[in-house]
Amino acid sequence: MLRRRRQFDQWTVITLGIILVYIVFMIYPVLSLLLASLRDASTGAISLKHFQKFFSKSYYMKAVINSFKVSVSVTLCAVAVATPLAYIISTVRIRGSSWIRVFILISSMSAPFIGSYSWILLLGRNGYITNFFKNYLGIQTPTIYGLPGIVLVLTLALVPLVFSYVCGALKNTDKSLIEAARNLGSGNFKIIMTIVVPLIIPTILAAGILVFMKALSDFGTPSLIGEGFKTVPQLIYNEFLGDVAADNGFAAAISVMVVAFALLAFIIQRAISNHLAFSMSALYPLEPLPAYGIKNVLCHLYVYLYMLIALLPQICIWVTAFRKTKGLTFDEGYSLQSMKTAVSQMSVSIRNTLVFALSAAALIVLIAVLVSYSTVRRPNPLTNSLDVLTMTPYIVPGSILGIAFVSAFSRQPIKLTGTALIIIIVLAVKRMPYTVRSSTAILHNIPESLEEASLNLGASSMKTFARITMPLMKNGIISGAIMSILSIITELSSSIMLYTGRTQTMTIAIYAQIIRGNYGLASALSLILSVFTIALVFLVFKITGNKELSY
Numbered sequence: 001m002l003r004r005r006r007q008f009d010q011w012t013v014i015t016l017g018i019i020l021v022y023i024v025f026m027i028y029p030v031l032s033l034l035l036a037s038l039r040d041a042s043t044g045a046i047s048l049k050h051f052q053k054f055f056s057k058s059y060y061m062k063a064v065i066n067s068f069k070v071s072v073s074v075t076l077c078a079v080a081v082a083t084p085l086a087y088i089i090s091t092v093r094i095r096g097s098s099w100i101r102v103f104i105l106i107s108s109m110s111a112p113f114i115g116s117y118s119w120i121l122l123l124g125r126n127g128y129i130t131n132f133f134k135n136y137l138g139i140q141t142p143t144i145y146g147l148p149g150i151v152l153v154l155t156l157a158l159v160p161l162v163f164s165y166v167c168g169a170l171k172n173t174d175k176s177l178i179e180a181a182r183n184l185g186s187g188n189f190k191i192i193m194t195i196v197v198p199l200i201i202p203t204i205l206a207a208g209i210l211v212f213m214k215a216l217s218d219f220g221t222p223s224l225i226g227e228g229f230k231t232v233p234q235l236i237y238n239e240f241l242g243d244v245a246a247d248n249g250f251a252a253a254i255s256v257m258v259v260a261f262a263l264l265a266f267i268i269q270r271a272i273s274n275h276l277a278f279s280m281s282a283l284y285p286l287e288p289l290p291a292y293g294i295k296n297v298l299c300h301l302y303v304y305l306y307m308l309i310a311l312l313p314q315i316c317i318w319v320t321a322f323r324k325t326k327g328l329t330f331d332e333g334y335s336l337q338s339m340k341t342a343v344s345q346m347s348v349s350i351r352n353t354l355v356f357a358l359s360a361a362a363l364i365v366l367i368a369v370l371v372s373y374s375t376v377r378r379p380n381p382l383t384n385s386l387d388v389l390t391m392t393p394y395i396v397p398g399s400i401l402g403i404a405f406v407s408a409f410s411r412q413p414i415k416l417t418g419t420a421l422i423i424i425i426v427l428a429v430k431r432m433p434y435t436v437r438s439s440t441a442i443l444h445n446i447p448e449s450l451e452e453a454s455l456n457l458g459a460s461s462m463k464t465f466a467r468i469t470m471p472l473m474k475n476g477i478i479s480g481a482i483m484s485i486l487s488i489i490t491e492l493s494s495s496i497m498l499y500t501g502r503t504q505t506m507t508i509a510i511y512a513q514i515i516r517g518n519y520g521l522a523s524a525l526s527l528i529l530s531v532f533t534i535a536l537v538f539l540v541f542k543i544t545g546n547k548e549l550s551y
Contacts, residue, residue, distance in 0.1 A: 010462050015374045015382055018367060022389040024414075025425055029404035030259075030396065036252035036407045050253035060235065064258070067216055067232040070150055074215040075208050077155040082162035083204065085306060087196065089163075090170040092299045093288040100307060102537075107310035108160035109533035111490040111507050113220020114526050115153045117514050118313030119144045120225060121320055121523075128316070145227040153225065154215050156310055161214075162207040169203035170196075175286045209269040216262060217397030219493040220511055232258050233399045233493060240403055240497065252407060255400040262395045314530065321527040325520035342524035348502075349509040350528065353489050356420065356505060360427040361484040364435045365477055367428075372439035373465060377448070394433040401430055402497030420503050423495050427488045434487075435480050442476035443469075479540045486536050489529065 040047040054060045085104075089097055122129045123144040133139040143149065173196065181191045219233035226234070232254065239251035291299055321338055324331040343350075375387045393401065405426050409416040416422035446469065454464040470477075492507045499508055506529050513522035 010460075011374060011378055012382070014370055015378075015386055018371060018374075019382075019386055019389060021367070022386075022392070025429055026389065026392050029401070029408035030392075032408035033252050033400070033404040034256055036249055037256045039249060041249050050247075050250045051257075053250060054253055054257070060254070063230045063232055063235040064254075064261070066147075066229060067258070068261070069147065070154065070218075070222070070231060071212045071215040073147075073151045074154040074158060075212045077151060078158045078162050078211050079204055079208055081155065081306065082159045082207075083166055083200075085159070085303065086163050086166035086170060087192070088299045088303055089288070090167055090286050091288060092291045092296070094300060094303050097288065100303060102541075103307055103311060104160050104163055105537055106534055107307075107314060108157055109486060109490070109537060110157075110314070110526070110530060111220060111492055111510075112154055112157040112218050113224055113492060113507075113511060113514075114317070114490075114529075115157050115313045116149070116221045116224040117510075117519075117522060117526070118316045119149065119153055121316050121519065122312065123149075145225050146229050149225040150221050150229065153221050154218060156313070158211045158214060159306075159310070161211060162204070165203050165207035165210075166200055169200040170286050173199050173286050178286075205269055205272055209266060212265060213262060213395065213397070216258070217399060217493050219399050219496065220507075223511075224514060233397065236399055236403065237497070240406075248403075248407070251403055255403055259396055259400060262397065266395050317523050317526045317530070320519060320523035323520060323523075330520065338520040338524035339527070341521055342528060345521075346506070346509050346525060349504045349506050349525075352420070352503060353506040353529075356424050356427060356503075357485045357488040359424045360431070360488050361481045363424070363428040364431055364484045365481045368432060368435040368439045368480070369470070369473065369477060371436050372443050373469065376440055376443045377451070390436045391433050393429050396430075398426075398430055398491065398493030399497055401426055402494040406497065417498070418500050418503075423498050423503055423505075426494050426498060427491060430491070430494060431484050431487055435484055438480050438483075439473070439476065442473050446472050475543055479543050482536050482540050482543075486533055489532060 037050055038046050038048070040049060088094065089100065094100060119127075121127055123141055124130060127144075130141050133141050144152070177195055178191055181195055186194070217233060218231075219237060222229060222231040223234055223237075236251050236254055236258075239247050239254065290296075320330075322334045322336065323338070324333045324335045325338060371386060371390055374383045396404070405422055406417055408414075409422060416425070450472070451464050451468055454468050455461065459467070489505075490507060492511060495505055496508055496511070499505065504512075506525055510522050510525045510529070513519075513525065
């Protein structure tokens with residue numbers, strides 16, 4: 001009895017409080033979404049008519065199939081491109097490799113739909129590259145529209161994520177294993193396939209499911225370059241916010257099925273990863289070594305060619321932002337007209353983006369640090385339940401999370417729709433799993449003996465946490481907060497379901513300008529967003545002391 005009483009302390013209260021927050025702002029919205037999918041809006045009775053409607057027309061099922069085509073294709077392509085890239089950077093001495101890592105990260109620090117817009121400017125029907133090949137070489141370039149274009153854009157946006165994960169795994173690979181295999185007569189290809197790949201498979205699977213989820217939830221890219229290739233986020237958006245006949249119940253039913261499919265994919269990935277999981281400590285980690293001859297040429301060519309393709313959309317936006325415009329068309333020459341218009345007319349969107357991102361990041365850091373401390377330092381059934389709850393947003397696409405919040409908080413006793421608060425909470429909830437995991441990793445590297453010494457000297461658990469643990473986690477917390485801001489300011493899928501004229505963010509403003517054909521203003525806003533993200537990336541580098549980011 002005494003032991004149980006001692007366990008019920010301040011941290012138990014904090015854990016219960018966070019669980020309550022998750023029940024209100026995660027479980028309740030998801031259950032509201034499920035209830036909306038089963039309710040007949042006209043009678044209020046429980047009905048399966050929304051699901052019957054879905055399966056009665058192949059059009060709806062085709063959108064789901066299209067989404068999985070995109071997600072699987074992007075996952076395979078991202079892994080196929082990023083894994084060799086990470087292996088080359090980790091094992092071969094490439095000229096300018098430190099800056100290449102920076103450029104790889106910068107190339108991913110924008111919303112995928114902005115990449116879509118860039119490729120329209122480059123390879124669209126009147127794009128720069130399209131016109132060059134047509135006018136000077138008489139060659140018709142492949143179209144950027146449809147499934148190939150969607151896969152290209154999302155692959156380039158998500159390759160850095162897989163690259164980051166695989167580089168981390170290769171750091172933990174002991175080069176003595178490779179040297180032993182080489183001494184036994186194995187060639188490079190056999191070493192890679194029989195030693196390196198099996199060692200990094202769990203990491204590739206972890207990165208792959210993350211890519212899969214991000215591709216599945218992306219709204220902007222298929223909307224801009226799909227041209228009839230409908231995916232689930234578009235279908236949900238049209239059913240939820242349709243101008244002609246919006247059907248919230250049907251949108252909820254589609255959302256429920258997508259979450260079920262995503263959950264199944266997540267469970268399969270975790271089962272395979274757990275089966276293949278192992279622990280390894282590299283006494284002699286891999287390091288880049290000089291390569292010679294054709295191997296050196298091919299490695300440099302692969303890395304530099306990827307960098308050129310990955311940075312091309314960013315360069316395109318930066319150039320377009322300074323082109324003269326006449327109405328909705330471009331004029332000859334360059335000017336600051338679009339930049340001035342962006343700053344003057346879109347100041348509210350810029351302000352909203354910064355305020356929402358900072359507010360959501362503060363919530364994320366506060367809750368993530370408390371969750372990680374509870375789960376790592378005080379493991380018990382209660383904190384284990386909290387750990388599971390924090391992973392729930394991981395499997396819910398952003399657009400679906402937005403709809404769930406509207407279903408839950410569009411009426412009293414908690415009415416949040418139309419407010420800035422609902423957007424801030426959704427952004428915080430969606431990003432939370434990643435920050436919890438990074439905070440947990442930081443905490444595992446802090447010796448528990450330091451806290452035990454403080455407790456033995458008479459300090460309370462809360463004072464120990466504030467005076468010992470938090471200062472040791474400081475750099476990781478700050479970099480985690482900045483990474484949260486980076487992901488939040490480029491988010492579109494969930495906020496587009498929730499915004500009003502007063503709560504418009506930069507990504508929504510950019511998307512709206514692209515839809516209107518106002519490419520000059522869209523480029524200017526994109527450039528401002530890029531400047532913010534690049535500045536934040538270098539700030540993380542300054543704090544952490546290395547040129548790597550944790551997603």
